[in-house]
Amino acid sequence: MLLTVENLKTYFYTEEGIVKAVDGISFILPPGGTLGIVGESGSGKSVTALSIMRLVPSPGRIIGGELLFDGQRLMEKTEKEMREIRGNRISMIFQDPMTSLNPVLTVGEQVVETIMLHQKLPRRKAWLKAVEILELVKIPRARERLKDYPHQFSGGMRQRVMIAIALACHPRLLIADEPTTSLDVTIQAQIIDLMKELKKELNMAIILITHNLGLVAELCQKVLVMYAGDLMEYTDIGTIFRGSKHPYTWGLLQSLPRLDRPRSRRLEQIEGQPPSLIKLPPGCPFHPRCQYVKAECRQEKPELIEVSSDHLVSCWLYQ
């Protein structure tokens, strides 16, 4: 396995109380595999990603669990060792390309910086490599564009630059945290196509974090559904759309617009709001919003059980 996450717990110690942003997530990712993490805002998707990078911002802390990357325990790494991994073997793309590039450095300087942080290369070679990578992400006139500042790029082009920076050292794992959320739909499609192509070309694993199940269907083999910092369902993409078991997944699927339904019908929504992560409801965190709620749901957290091979669900309906 390229990445094994086991019982990962990341809590934020705020003045109002302990926020259990990620509360016992486990999953595996083979080399070259693709995993989508879906869930509403505040379900702990991004914190999961940051935890893998060991970049959880204060007052958050990873308080338990195991992160195995390429056979190495990330939790035991020193900060210096982690720095060598970040951007080199695990890379990350952020949500908003408008703000994730440094405005006072040229795009080229930022790509080159990543290369030179991890590879002993003369500056000149690093620049040539930067050109190659920008061409790889299909930025026209890459050689000239390297000298431009981020504000001279459009949103889609900036996200390509972000991808270029992430890929500069040919990482084994790319974590994309809502990479298309702030882009308009046509650009979204382009970026997803690009990621698909690059994945094939570079044979890297991808974790795609999104609340858009459509994107997951485009890019991912496996899906992990998160709710309130917890894992609800984990299976492959086909099963999610055809045979998902968890009521929360059903809710997410029903809230998607569909071309094969009459347009007059309103989209279904999941009633209520995600719970406060400081005061989680007892039992299953989803029970206050669940249509199928039973007595057990209110008392005890359901175990994660394997309903069929490679299909894990945490719900009392199947216990």
Added chain:
Amino acid sequence: MKVLKQSVEIKKREAEEKKQEVEVIRTTSLLMYTLKRLSKNHVAILGLGLIIFVILVAIFAPVLAPYHPIKYVNILKSMVPPGKEYPLGSDYLGRDVLARIIYGARISLMVGLVAEMVALSIGIIFGSLAGYYGRWIDQLLMRITDIIYAFPTVLFAIAIMAVFERPSITQLFLVLGFLGWTDIARLVRAQFLAIKEREYTEAARAIGAGDRRIIFRHILPNCLAPVVVATTVGIAGNILSEAWLSFLGLGAQPPLPSWGLMLNEGQTYLMAGKYWLAVFPGLAIMVTVLGFNLFGYGFRDAIDPRLR
């Protein structure tokens, strides 16, 4: 023959590649970019013009000054109004006011720049450490800043300068620098607090950059716009401070041709109608301070690639 042809071709290709490499490396630096935008800002250009004028005067003082500022004394020709012999008049010792103003530019610029360098170094270090690391480091450094800030500047400067038996320009650098850094520290800290939360700082961390790199390469340059403004305004402030400290007799000492000192010497005669003794040094101070202030605000608009 064939081999030869190939090798020639390979060489050609190599040369071509090298040419391309050179092209790639020549990027537009932030400096060039700033200068380009600066050139379109008339106010900044006016300010820069004034600054350059003062700097040139300071550099070429020996060439420009008609007399020696200190050594030329002629009691018989004291208090001569501006005219042919003394373009800006002469003082009570018969020294040439113009020559003294020209040499005074050296003192003013030196005090302004060196004191600001002192202030800038302390301020940037305090501000960036406090802003970046937060927690107790922030508390400690900012409380120190508050303490320094709470001293009444005028009294504090006077007190320190008075401690020295014979105040000198060097002490002036240190005192003004020591008093001037708090603004910069607070400014830098505030910028750091904002910028360290930006996504590009997180992105820098995600490519494996360490604290030092993030502070100096990613955050500090993004704070530069307001810091440059504060610096130029600070230089102007230092020049003014030097003037009033000298005016009070606590800065430059006679016979140094400091503008503040000249004002001090001239104010006695102002009521007697000998306006040139005070007015011209005053004008010199005004022009210099104005130059730095205008340049500072123009520069702010030019340096920030986002303000378009």
